């Protein structure tokens with residue numbers, strides 16, 4: 001594994017879509033629907049997601065988007081803005097603009113654009129002192145890895161969660177080495193790991209996988225074999241991805257407007273005695289350090305920032321969708337319908353307010369970097385998993401049977417075309433436009449693709465109760481409790 005493999009043009013740290021797709025054609029061991037995938041860029045369930053991501057990478061070269069999504073570093077290399085280490089409030093805002101721009105390209109439906117992971121990596125590298133040294137120079141390894149990913153525009157996935165075989169064990173903060181990823185051996189070349197991890201979204205479409213501990217890793221002696229952080233290429237021998245079914249069923253953009261474009265795929269990751277070279281290890285056998293890593297480096301705050309910007313784009317899309325549905329039939333004049341859609345607007349405006357508030361109150365952290373204020377975007381991170389299902393429900397309530405009155409594109413040119421043209425019209429839309437709109441609504445709120453989006457929003461940042469408990473812990477409650485006390489004592 002080399003950190004120098006650099007096929008980049010001088011001065012360009014951003015890749016073209018074609019370069020990205022080329023990089024995916026390697027020996028990766030990806031399984032889907034009972035078969036090993038020979039080439040993820042050619043597989044019918046995976047190729048269009050890869051094409052979409054490639055088209056997004058191409059946009060970094062387009063003058064229309066380049067200023068918003070890239071920056072030129074001190075060496076004169078143009079890189080993605082998500083790698084920019086923020087040294088001022090302006091830098092934080094610049095990063096927010098880039099996050100929002102990337103999310104707009106899919107209206108938040110491609111949840112795992114590379115800027116999410118890039119933000120985490122940037123934060124770890126910019127606070128590499130936290131990692132220190134040990135078995136190897138962990139801090140330097142991280143800086144090298146960041147430089148490699150940044151200057152080669154590599155796409156990352158990550159996996160943070162160990163599978164559980166028993167809830168009782170989980171509650172005690174223990175793992176079973178029958179399923180959980182653990183260290184089995186140490187060699188001169190590196191450590192050897194075995195077990196499984198959940199869940200690598202974008203796994204088949206990524207260049208590298210980060211295998212980091214979650215904050216759930218309890219600091220105990222028995223968790224030492226489960227405590228580590230590393231990154232390796234997806235093509236590393238012994239690494240296997242087992243995918244869920246694809247929601248891209250090969251339908252046209254008309255028939256499946258979202259699934260035909262934004263299938264980002266989730267996979268369980270198996271490590272069959274995988275050798276991780278020391279230069280790719282960032283934490284080793286230190287549960288306490290692992291447990292604190294995302295918080296202490298502020299990596300979690302930078303990830304929340306990307307997430308809030310992306311969720312704003314997604315909430316705005318739902319507002320647009322609901323308004324379009326209401327306008328199609330003239331329901332937008334109905335006070336009750338307006339009230340329902342206003343709920344979606346509140347969601348968008350709540351996320352916007354929280355995002356801007358965090359950026360406006362950006363401040364320097366203990367590493368000399370700027371971070372958005374945590375509390376507003378942590379609020380957004382905790383709220384959105386609860387608000388998103390309601391957005392989906394609003395589409396279902398407003399769309400009702402129209403979500404089922406959805407003939408396919410072919411029906412507009414076959415022998416039932418006359419019926420379809422005649423009977424699917426509504427007040428403000430002819431049949432074709434009405435069907436197109438409701439097929440979009442269906443894909444957002446009913447289809448396998450839409451249902452997975454809902455599950456993703458509920459869980460991708462972690463279990464809701466555990467995130468909420470962490471929020472409670474950090475919240476400054478003393479002043480408020482003092483006021484209650486004052487009243488009681490007066």
Ligand SMILES: Cc1cc2nc3c(=O)[nH]c(=O)nc-3n(C[C@H](O)[C@H](O)[C@H](O)COP(=O)(O)OP(=O)(O)OC[C@H]3O[C@@H](n4cnc5c(N)ncnc54)[C@H](O)[C@@H]3O)c2cc1C
Pocket residue numbers: 158159160161162164170171172173198199200201202216266452455456459460461462463
């Ligand atoms: C569509 C989708 C995409 C996802 N993408 C990713 C991804 O790309 N990368 C990634 O890492 N994860 C991803 N996730 C996984 C996500 O992080 C987990 O789903 C989430 O953390 C909940 O974990 P769980 O499903 O295993 O449920 P849980 O059973 O809640 O377990 C979660 C963790 O909590 C611990 N736990 C459970 N109960 C307790 C308790 N009482 N006290 C203390 N600890 C407890 C367990 O040990 C376990 O580690 C994704 C999830 C979904 C649904």
